[in-house]
Amino acid sequence: MNSSTHGDAGPDGGVVDAAAVALLVRGIHDGLAETRRRAGAVAEAFERYASLTPGAPRPGQAVRVLDGFEAIDGAIAEASAACVTEMLTVQPDGIRSPSILAHASTRDPALVARGARMRTLYTHVARYGPALGAYLERLGEGAEVRTLDEVIERMMVFDRTVAFLPANPERTSALELRQPALVGHLVTYFECLWNRAVPLSEPVPAATGIAGITHRERVIAALLAEGHQDAVVAQRLGISVRTCRHHIGRLAEALGTSSRAQLGVRIARAGLGGPA
Known part of the structure; x- marks a missing residue:
């Protein structure tokens, strides 16, 4: 037989099939190509989500992670200082403590004084907090509050362009969102709850129509x-x-x-x- 067609002698005297070698080389080539493809996909994913790293916001950055109360409070203070039209807030934890409302009182009046409108959703229980009335009195007509039986997790939206959400149950980490579709979705959700909520000036439902059940x-x-x-x-x-x-x-x-x-x-x- 012609060895150039069917194979060559190997070091041990055996015959190496050229077609088998070609298949082996092709398999190695395809494996390397698949590895490069996967590496490229991973690199693309990292580039896409690179904005999830902590630090100062960059132009066009969609999402930023804020770690620690100081970073969260600082970012909210910056957004509040830049707000000129409207601030939307959801506060889910019942009665607001006087210390929290006192801290908000150092920031929110300036926002209202610029002509921005404040709308806040609380649970019905928050109505009975002794410090809430004084806080709202200081804000005047620029602030409006409504309440519901239950609300969503804490949320703040400024000028419908930047939103803040908790990133963990302890609320020691937060997300700053600037992606228009995400922020728009949160605003729509807020408006749905707002339309169902009871203004603070009106009483909450007391009866159900079933005797003995509030x-x-x-x-x-x-x-x-x-x-x-x-x-x-x-x-x-x-x-x-x-x-x-x-x-x-x-x-x-x-x-x-x-x-x-x-x-x-x-x-x-x-x-x-x-x-x-």
């Missing part, structure tokens, strides 16, 4: 029907776990059951499992 207990019943534990229900409504359990006790009494296991069944039969 509006808040109706809301608690709906959250329990969704399977939430007491601590989660309390957090979402901005109340203490103790207060939440007091309402659950009243709810159980009104529905004629002393068993927590039967409470879910009674809630469903009374039609309290849906939104209040």
Whole structure:
């Protein structure tokens, strides 16, 4: 046979098939090409999300991570100082402490004085905070507050161009968003909640039409029907776990059951499992 066609003698006297060698080389080539492709994709991803690194914002930067209360407060103060039209805020934690409102009072009046409008959403519980009235009085007509049974996580939006959201449950890290589509989505969400909320000048719903069950207990019943534990229900409504359990006790009494296991069944039969 002609060895140039079928192969050459190997070092051990065997025959090396040229076609097999060609396939081996092709496999190595394709593997290297795939490795280069993946490396390029990783590099592109890093370039795309490079703006997620901490530090001063860069022109066109869509998202910035803020680590620590000092960095978060400083970025919010800068956005507030530059705000000229509107500030939208969601505060989910019930009654606002006097110290937090005092800190806000050092920043927010200047914003309102420039003619910017402030709109804030709280849970209904925040109405009973003794410091809220004094804070709003200092802001005057430039600030408007409405309340809901429950609101979304904390959020601040300035001039519909920059938004701040918590980045972890402890709120020691935050995201500064400047991507127009993301900010626009948050504004739309805020407006939906705002249209459902009750102005601070109006009373919150008190009754449900079911004897012995208040509006808040109706809301608690709906959250329990969704399977939430007491601590989660309390957090979402901005109340203490103790207060939440007091309402659950009243709810159980009104529905004629002393068993927590039967409470879910009674809630469903009374039609309290849906939104209040």
